[in-house]
Amino acid sequence: MTLQQRINAFAHVGDVFRAIVQQKEHPAKEVLLAQIDRATAANAWFTKENIYFCLEQWSQALTADNLTQWVKSYSLNNDSPQKVGIIMAGNIPLVGFHDLLAVVLSGNIALAKLSSNDQRLIPAVREILIGFDPASAEAIQIVQHKLTDFDAVIATGSNNTARYFEYYFKDKPSIIRKNRNAVAVLTGEETNADLKALGEDIFRYYGLGCRNVSKVYVPTGYNFNSLFESLYEWNSIINHHKYANNYDYNKAVYLMSQAKLLDNNFFLIKQDTALSSPIGVLFYEEYGDLNDVNEIITARQEEIQCVVSKAELPNALAFGEAQQPRLWDYADGVDTLAFLSTLPVNN
Known part of the structure; x- marks a missing residue:
């Protein structure tokens, strides 16, 4: 997939999200709607209201213009894709999606290790992507068991699990996130x-x-x-x-x-x-x-x-904006795309 194809694929996902929250027709939306019902049944914290709120924020972010603006400062035409493990948290709906998006847009291969608390939504998004561009099947792989055969890792967890991650992944390029x-x-x-x-x-x-x-x-x-x-x-x-x-x-x-x-x-x-x-x-x-x-x-x-x-403090957000991050508002302030665009080639 070229960079433009990857942008188009995720803009398509944005269209599906938008159709769901605006209750409009879209041929691909049933895939996700079915999994939303299953997600709410499996995890009581994942209410439909909160899932739809999440989809609304992503529908605003996932436009071709936003995605193009986000990636334009990086060199992402990757001829040597690396396998990037993503260990996802499950505290809120689709919390690991930004990492998956960044890995795929960077031209690398995402090995997604899902949280037990969020087993439904990411696979549904993958299915939507594959329906739009079958090459997404190779770019996004769901890991069911232990993460192996990877070149880099992005892991999100508690302060306790972060210490384990830092030890276990000490020999690999990594982003390790803790409690914030x-x-x-x-x-x-x-x-x-x-x-x-x-x-x-x-x-x-x-x-x-x-x-x-x-x-x-x-x-x-x-x-x-x-x-x-x-x-x-x-x-x-x-x-x-x-x-x-x-x-x-x-x-x-x-x-x-x-x-x-x-x-x-x-x-x-x-x-x-x-x-x-x-x-x-x-x-x-x-x-x-x-x-x-x-x-x-x-x-x-x-x-x-x-x-x-509202006080004059560095980088302060307006009230009500904390849960509306832009694509370039990186978790923990770590530029994920910069990390991914400079991964060493695995020989």
Whole structure:
């Protein structure tokens, strides 16, 4: 496949995603629709609402213009394709798709090791690609057992599994990703619309994604009433049984330890210096001025995926944009295409 053929194939996938979310006809969409039903049955966290939200974001990204703009700065006409293992996480729908997209666009061969939590969606996308261009069958291979016979690897997991990955793949070119979370910086001058948009950053995917806001930095003496009121429109999240179980469990643990909590019956706010909060909990930390919080964020940048704020902070996103990354917004700030375009040729 030429680079243009690869771009056209993924733009076709974008067309299929768009047809699904807009409820329009497309001959290839039934393949994915059937697997969406199976994915929701297999993993209770993968609700149709969240899967459709994911498809909507990808449908906006996967256009020929966006894909062309993304790859134009790289040399990707690869005459010696390498086999790149992709060990995928399964915390949110299609979370490993960006890596697969990058590997195939770079002209390499993707060996996709799926998470047990997301066994349906990636194979359906592969089937759609093959239907459009049969050469995709060779470019994307699903690995059922142990990953072997590979030239490089992209692996995503927890901090614990990352140590295993670093040891196991020490002799191969690799990108190893660990736990990260998003944070928000509030100044107290946010509007009701700003805080409602922040709810999207906090609660989308039940807070399970690395781009979910798990902690807010607030000015000393911050009044949380406006935040509580603005986020109340997410109160139906407590009707999800797995989320509710986590909320109840974490609330019980904190109460037994006599931790001070703010509670509105569907999520908890707790003062804590940690960045990664449990499901149903939002951590907060007070700051004196923006220089202080900027220093904290800089010192902990290896733990932070992105920052949302209206304050003048480097690379801060607008409220509500954390779950809408562009193609060139790389996880952990590591340029995947640059890594893939400079892989040594395996002789």
